[in-house]
Amino acid sequence: MKYDYVIVGAGLFGAVFAHEMSKKGKKCLVIDKRDHLGGNVYCEDVEGINVHKYGAHIFHTNDKKIWDYVNSFVEFNRYTNSPIANYKGELYNLPFNMNTFYQLWKVKTPEEAKAKIQEQVEASGIKKPQNLEEQAISLVGKDIYEKLIKGYTEKQWGRKATELPAFIIKRLPVRFTYDNNYFNDKYQGIPIGGYNKLVEALLKGIETKVGVDYFEEKEKYDSLADRVVFTGKIDEYFNYQYGKLEYRSLDFQHETLDTPNYQGNAVVNYTEADIPFTRIIEHKHFEFGKQDKTVITREYPKEWEEGSEPYYPVNDKKNSEVYQKYKKLAEQSDKVIFGGRLAEYKYYDMHQVIASALARASKEE
Structure with missing residues (x-):
């Protein structure tokens, strides 16, 4: 055996796992089918700007250990996520807070804002929400729902809000303070110089290969190491034998x-x-x-369709049942470790992926 671990996927899970095992003196090879390292956190330099190639990535966590961990590789800036919503040319602050309520109704005190929301919730007459639309209206009333939730959510899911289950929004963050900080987490920021700096630091001194499709040469890569760490789609690994996850x-x-x-x-x-x-x-x-x-x-x-990037697992009942079957197969495999968003069919934030990789690496000798 040439390596202790062949790690399939150079995203955060693979990079953190490789770093931790290398610290323990293990020899790792990290491969990725894209032509770059970093998975979805990869940034491309355009006109001197770090472009988040696969969507905005904003690091936020309440976990001091994870925050200290990432800051040990690269310094983070003080970026605070404060999105703006544009509805038919009108601008509103997010998340829903006193600025939003003033923009909607010109109310200036928390009492007035609470009364306005309460009045709309009661007027809806919804007692037992049956779908996402009813759930949202029963939480924040009609104005906020129609201007700031309905269209966005329907676009995001590709389905009508009345067809989506209520549990998708168990609660909606409503703040009765003038605070536009989207996250409640204590720590938040972006690596100075972009996420590539973080990934490069994690993989420093570790052998990597990009532009490599693991499945095209699976036997070869499996034979190179005692263990394989797989961070791709779990259903693809098992040749879709229980069907495709959505x-x-x-x-x-x-x-x-x-x-x-x-x-x-x-x-x-x-x-x-x-x-x-x-x-x-x-x-x-x-x-x-x-x-x-x-x-x-x-x-x-x-x-998602074949050839496009899988971003968000559809964690509904049907898909969760299929995933459980794949998970059972994964648990029976001594040689392969499955980790990360696609292998665990889980919507992970970055700090959660890092925590998962650290926990998994700590179990290895």
């Missing part, structure tokens, strides 16, 4: 503009149904860039 996907349309500042914010959501994209990202604002040009990305949600 995902939502995204199309990103990147555009370089000859202006230093297009929208004045990193994230602007377009919440009306008639606009086909869900949001526009302006990447330079993640790092407070002062470049002469700017790069924007329109995000178009779509159903």
Whole structure:
């Protein structure tokens, strides 16, 4: 055996696992079928701007250990996620807070805002929400639902809100303070110089190969190591024997503009149904860039199909049952470790993927 571990996928799970095992003196080979390392956190340099190639990645966590861990590789900036919602040209602050309520109803005190929401919730008469639409209205009333939730959610899921289960929004964050910070987490930021710096530091001194399709030479790579760490789609690994798991996907349309500042914010959501994209990202604002040009990305949600990137697991009852069958197969495999968003069919934030990889690596001798 040439290696202790062959790690399939150079995203955060694979990179953290490889780093931790290398610290223990193990020899790792990391392979990825894309032509770059970093998985979905990869950034491309365009006009000196770090463009989040696979969608906006904003690091946030309450876990000090994870925050200290990532900061030991690269310094993080003080970026705070404060998205703006654009509904038919009207602008609203997110998440729903006193700024939003003032923009909607001109109310100025928390009492007035609470009364307005309560009045709309009661007027709806919804006692037992049967779907996402009813659930949302029963939580925040009709105005917020129709302007800021309905269109965006229907675009995101590709289904009518009345066809989506109520549990998707068990609760909606409503703040009765003038606070536009989207996340409640204590720690938040973006690596200074982009996420590639983090991935490069994790994989420093570790052998990597890009542009390699594991499945095309599976026997060869399996034979190179005692163990394989697989971070791709679990259903693909088992040759779809129980059927294909479903995902939502995204199309990103990147555009370089000859202006230093297009929208004045990193994230602007377009919440009306008639606009086909869900949001526009302006990447330079993640790092407070002062470049002469700017790069924007329109995000178009779509159903996943063969050849497109799987982004969000559809964790409904049907898919969860199929995943459980694959999970049983995975548990029977002594040689292969399954980890990460696709292998665990789980919607992970970055800090959760890192925590999962650290936990898995700590179990290895």
